[in-house]
Amino acid sequence: MTPDLAENAFQLAQSLEGEQSLQGIKTRVRAFALPLGYTRFMVMAASAFNEDPIQNIYWAEGDWLGDGSAVRAEDYVRHCPMTRHVVEAREPFFWTKVMDREGECYRVVRMPRGPGQHGLQVPVFGHSGLEGAVSFGGDRIDAAPRTRMALMLVGVAAFHAAHRLLGRVPEEESRSLSDREREVLAWVAAGRRHADIAATLGLSDRTIENHLRRIRKRLGVATTSQAVQVAIRNGEIKA
Amino acid sequence: MTPDLAENAFQLAQSLEGEQSLQGIKTRVRAFALPLGYTRFMVMAASAFNEDPIQNIYWAEGDWLGDGSAVRAEDYVRHCPMTRHVVEAREPFFWTKVMDREGECYRVVRMPRGPGQHGLQVPVFGHSGLEGAVSFGGDRIDAAPRTRMALMLVGVAAFHAAHRLLGRVPEEESRSLSDREREVLAWVAAGRRHADIAATLGLSDRTIENHLRRIRKRLGVATTSQAVQVAIRNGEIKA
DNA sequence: CTGTTCTTGAGGGAAAACCCTCATTGTTCA
DNA sequence: TGAACAATGAGGGTTTTCCCTCAAGAACAG
The missing domain is CATH 1.10.10.10 (Winged helix-like DNA-binding domain superfamily/Winged helix DNA-binding domain)
Structure with a gap:
């Protein structure tokens, strides 16, 4: 139990609003999430419209593949069903990946525990519907409801901060009509x-x-x- | 300064997830917001698509008109420019209403204070873009950044709770195609x-x-x- | 069992949209 | 000061859509 989890989440979310560097975002989010058991991070711009929902990856870090190799963001996204599920989710959800006879098996779960990789997937909504997603992953993660809420707050703030720094200026591409x-x-x-x-x-x-x-x-x-x-x-x- | 504002907001948002009655939502939100100076509440379903962005009003309470008369929800929405502005806003914003020579004057402000009515307007986003809005209003309101964040959290949770209870009906009208x-x-x-x-x-x-x-x-x-x-x-x- | 809706298909003709090219004005930008 | 592009208009012909009506089988509710 972390008595000041809410307090810390609030302060972090607020500080992210003014953060001016991606490095700063990463450092702060890491410091918040590591004590909760989350060692993997992914922040991506998304869109429910495209057949490939992931438009851009702002931050991918950690042993997402479980073998210590560096994650190649696009590949991972393509083969991870959880990034598909995010286009239907209305709120953050936990998932678990276990290995069975047929290879990797991802499942959306209420309470991730036991062996395998676990994670929290946080969708981020805006004017055009789904606009981004944030993934937190780890081997032994704190999955209490209050943690889920804290990571939702932090994840949304982190996405917006990253999006502000790195996001598309859609004046060229999207405004292609006179x-x-x-x-x-x-x-x-x-x-x-x-x-x-x-x-x-x-x-x-x-x-x-x-x-x-x-x-x-x-x-x-x-x-x-x-x-x-x-x-x-x-x-x-x-x- | 409320040392456990964040904590309270978290607990409230969580409890709203399971709330089964509109009355319960109201009671809890009131108890949270009144100490911060907010005496007026409005929770509405919105859509950026329609020319009238407000589709439905789940909860309208308090002296919104400033003269003690009961608020007639539709009228208020129609004449309040802040409910228009919400379709463009990307995040919660404070507003202030003052009376001048020409009548009421609404303005989006960074820090609402002084005489007049003040409020915080919280947009709620989902898969179809703007899906709702929550308004908190009062005469002397706490407008600290942490309060804004707390009310955002609470507002979004309150909207979803109210929407879950009162929202869905349009299976007849909207699903008119086979x-x-x-x-x-x-x-x-x-x-x-x-x-x-x-x-x-x-x-x-x-x-x-x-x-x-x-x-x-x-x-x-x-x-x-x-x-x-x-x-x-x-x-x-x-x- | 009868009425309604969904899904399917068609004839025949009118209207609209679509394709190519070419050309004339402005404006803006390097 | 040309190049590039937005905005306008047209000739001439092909394809697609749209309109009316009619009809039959299946599923389903009252």
């Missing part, structure tokens, strides 16, 4: 036809069509319906 | 054409077309592109 194109696509998504939009915007039928062709090309999609989906996903237009 | 229709529309949103989808699903071209007509009729939209937008908004298909 204002006019966005406007036209928004009308299409609102159910208007080319002729309606042309009349509304005081343009030619042909111009609308040309804009839409350019939109499809820019977004790399085949149909306008798909362009609507992708534009919503990218935040170009609203749903 | 499984097959959803499947077809998902393929359309993925950029496939009628013939492709027909081949993929082993159906006739005509059947796909009929499904899509029915989809448009059901969603009350004019074009398939709009159907994609509406279906994403309703959570029928993902973006």
Whole structure:
């Protein structure tokens, strides 16, 4: 029992808000989590939209593979079902990995204990739904409810701090449509036809069509319906 | 200074996870927030998609209008700019309301103090982006960073507890498409054409077309592109 | 057992969207 | 001061979608 766990978590989460270096984030989070038995850390940017939910890895540290070898972040993520499960989870969850006849076996558990690797996976939500995830892992971990809550607080703060320092500036990539194109696509998504939009915007039928062709090309999609989906996903237009 | 603020917040957030009645939520949250100067509470389900972000109000209590009259939830929300601002905020923010020549003046502030009403607005995020908001208000409120963090923790937990008890109903309205229709529309949103989808699903071209007509009729939209937008908004298909 | 909904399929024709190219204005940027 | 790009418009033709209606079998509820 750590009587001031909550207090420490609060102070850490607050200090992370102003942290200016990834090194600082790592040092502080380590100092907090190591006494609780967590020796492995992973902070990643995620998205529920993509087929590969993990967009970027800000911090991967520790013996995630269980054999002492350095973790290659992308590989691990691809073969770890827990990073899949995070796109469905609504709250942090514990998992356990045990070895059986058929190799590694991951399971979501209420109380991780016993032999094997254990961990806590913390999803981070934002305006576009799932935006990141933080993993804490170890061999003998403290999995009390209050610890789960503390790590949730710390994990979310750590993700935001890392994201602020390293995260995508999506002005180049995501904002790939011009204002006019966005406007036209928004009308299409609102159910208007080319002729309606042309009349509304005081343009030619042909111009609308040309804009839409350019939109499809820019977004790399085949149909306008798909362009609507992708534009919503990218935040170009609203749903 | 409250030495065990963090501790209390943790215990409260945990206890809210298992709370089975709205009354219990209210009682616990009140007991926590009143000593900090917060006398007004609002817990609401929100959505960034709609033009009116507030979908539902689970708990509205206290002298929000400043004249002792009972708050009529919808009216208040409609005329309070802070509930608009929450759709853009990424984290909890303090606001202050003062009266000037032109009436009420709301402002987002770093440190609310002095005369007037003050409050903390806490956005709650989930898989579909903004899912709710919690407002704490009062005349003389504790606005220390640690208090902000504690209320964030408590607010999020309170929202989830209230949402769990009162939230879900819209199975009738939102799930207005059949499984097959959803499947077809998902393929359309993925950029496939009628013939492709027909081949993929082993159906006739005509059947796909009929499904899509029915989809448009059901969603009350004019074009398939709009159907994609509406279906994403309703959570029928993902973006 | 009858009415409703889901799923499937079709005929026939009209409308809309889509494809290629080319061209003229502006603006902005190196 | 050209290059690049946004925004506009068009010619000419092909493909796709959309509209109406009709229909039949299966599943399911009252």
